[in-house]
Amino acid sequence: MSITRMYAIALRHYxxxxxxxxxxxxxxxxxxxxxxxWGFLANYIQVQSSGLxxxxxxxxxxxxxxxxxxxxxxxxxxxELWEKNLINILASPITTIEFIGSLVMxxxxxxxxxxxxxxxxxxxxxxxxxxxxxxALVFFWxxxxxxxxxxxxxNIGIITRWGHSAGPLxxxxxxxxxxxxxxxxxxxxxxxxFQKLVWFLPLSHVFQGMRYSFQTGSFNTGDFIxxxxxxxxxxSLSVCFFAFMFKMSKKKGTLAKL
Amino acid sequence: xxxxxxxxxxxxxxxSYRAVDGLSFSVSxxxxxxxxxxxxxxxxxxxxxxxxxxxxxxxEVKIFGKNLDSNRVEIMKxxxxxxxxxxxxxxxxxxxxxxxxxxxxxxxxxxxxVLEVLDELELTDLRNKSIRSLxxxxxxxxxxxxxxINKPKLLLLDEPMASMDPDVVDRGIRLLKRIQKEDKMTILxxxxxxxxxxxxxxxxxxxxxxxxxxxxxxxxxTRQELKLxxxxxxxxxxxxxxxxxxxxxxxx
Numbered sequence: 001m002s003i004t005r006m007y008a009i010a011l012r013h014y015x016x017x018x019x020x021x022x023x024x025x026x027x028x029x030x031x032x033x034x035x036x037x038w039g040f041l042a043n044y045i046q047v048q049s050s051g052l053x054x055x056x057x058x059x060x061x062x063x064x065x066x067x068x069x070x071x072x073x074x075x076x077x078x079x080e081l082w083e084k085n086l087i088n089i090l091a092s093p094i095t096t097i098e099f100i101g102s103l104v105m106x107x108x109x110x111x112x113x114x115x116x117x118x119x120x121x122x123x124x125x126x127x128x129x130x131x132x133x134x135x136a137l138v139f140f141w142x143x144x145x146x147x148x149x150x151x152x153x154x155n156i157g158i159i160t161r162w163g164h165s166a167g168p169l170x171x172x173x174x175x176x177x178x179x180x181x182x183x184x185x186x187x188x189x190x191x192x193x194f195q196k197l198v199w200f201l202p203l204s205h206v207f208q209g210m211r212y213s214f215q216t217g218s219f220n221t222g223d224f225i226x227x228x229x230x231x232x233x234x235x236s237l238s239v240c241f242f243a244f245m246f247k248m249s250k251k252k253g254t255l256a257k258l
Numbered sequence: 259x260x261x262x263x264x265x266x267x268x269x270x271x272x273x274s275y276r277a278v279d280g281l282s283f284s285v286s287x288x289x290x291x292x293x294x295x296x297x298x299x300x301x302x303x304x305x306x307x308x309x310x311x312x313x314x315x316x317x318e319v320k321i322f323g324k325n326l327d328s329n330r331v332e333i334m335k336x337x338x339x340x341x342x343x344x345x346x347x348x349x350x351x352x353x354x355x356x357x358x359x360x361x362x363x364x365x366x367x368x369x370x371x372v373l374e375v376l377d378e379l380e381l382t383d384l385r386n387k388s389i390r391s392l393x394x395x396x397x398x399x400x401x402x403x404x405x406x407i408n409k410p411k412l413l414l415l416d417e418p419m420a421s422m423d424p425d426v427v428d429r430g431i432r433l434l435k436r437i438q439k440e441d442k443m444t445i446l447x448x449x450x451x452x453x454x455x456x457x458x459x460x461x462x463x464x465x466x467x468x469x470x471x472x473x474x475x476x477x478x479x480t481r482q483e484l485k486l487x488x489x490x491x492x493x494x495x496x497x498x499x500x501x502x503x504x505x506x507x508x509x510x
């Protein structure tokens with residue numbers, strides 16, 4: 001692994017972000033507007049139940065961590081396709097692992113910036129401190145990021161094989177998962193059939209665990225282990241899927257035409 | 259002379275279509291090989307196999323005497339590529355783009371090298387302009403800049419000056435010849451502009467349907483294929499003659 005080559009990709013995205021105003025929207029506006037909206041709703045609900053407000057704001061902040069990383073990996077990859085620059089990169093000494101690793105690194109930096117902005121606004125305007133979750137927050141982060149990277153790699157695998165036409169999946173996939181992740185409500189309100197299925201989704205364990213921590217002030221290790229175990233399985237499957245798709249794309253010559 | 263690039267029995271199929279059919283050739287150190295053929299002859303597929311972005315079905319590619327499959331990262335540090343089909347990211351400035359690629363190729367003293375390349379290509383005044391705002395000719399030079407950033411020992415040029423006006427092409431050729439002479443670069447050069455190839459190539463390989471159908475210096479090919487005692491190469495006529503001959507053979 002070469003840090004210099006990974007730094008080159010990070011530098012490319014730093015320049016890209018500073019030249020594209022809409023990239024700041026990704027970093028700040030989308031997360032902040034979402035938080036403000038849920039914040040108002042939380043304020044309204046606070047009158048009836050103070051616990052629910054924390055579920056909403058906590059759910060929103062943690063969801064953004066997952067959603068931003070998951071989509072950023074795919075979007076940053078798509079930029080190389082949109083700008084017809086992918087071959088220039090792949091023809092360089094960079095390895096596939098370094099390239100994807102650097103996209104993940106860039107996504108993590110971005111999500112840290114979004115997280116800091118959201119945390120500050122939640123604290124200032126809604127007196128909600130996400131750090132009240134304590135050390136549990138770190139464990140939630142681990143599972144959220146892990147699954148987001150898994151989804152990002154899966155997504156790149158699809159784009160690598162089917163090109164631009166598969167690009168919208170970058171936004172659609174997290175959106176399609178959200179109802180089953182039980183971000184803003186307990187799993188028990190889902191229809192019976194989904195209640196069983198969602199336990200196979202690491203995100204459901206994370207958000208269930210978050211609500212548990214807010215309610216009891218303690219950390220549910222079982223949820224963490226279940227989410228982490230599922231993440232290992234899905235990550236392995238996603239890497240295998242990507243490797244297969246990448247190989248197929250090279251074999252069929254579609255990679256050079258992306 | 260040292261063989262910088264060796265392609266042996268390269269085969270590439272796309273489903274039932276054979277794009278490259280047992281192709282073998284080599285390029286020696288400091289040589290510029292013109293790699294010619296009609297559209298769909300297999301030139302770009304061959305270059306993509308050499309770059310490793312298309313997976314070959316059979317054969318071997320050796321660069322600097324090393325197998326590409328098992329030494330790709332090490333080899334690619336000293337190889338670069340340029341095609342008019344691929345542009346540098348539009349929203350980054352010329353300087354930013356070259357700096358990104360300098361790091362990607364792990365160039366030592368990257369910033370210094372970027373300034374050197376800008377100066378070499380007479381692009382210093384444009385360093386803070388985005389690629390989007392450059393003219394077609396300036397973009398071609400910017401692409402060259404990216405291709406030269408790591409002082410490659412092997413340069414693969416896939417129609418680098420396609421769609422450029424004659425003045426831009428002429429300047430590009432002069433520049434390439436100067437840099438090639440100074441750095442003793444080895445170049446594989448494809449183009450549909452036969453004048454470009456006559457100006458730069460020591461040797462020419464002409465392919466069709468993924469196979470070599472003629473090989474030699476531009477003058478040798480002219481004499482051999484046109485049956486003339488020519489004093490000057492005329493690759494345009496050679497190209498037309500070989501392409502049409504092939505078509506007639508296929509029809510009959």
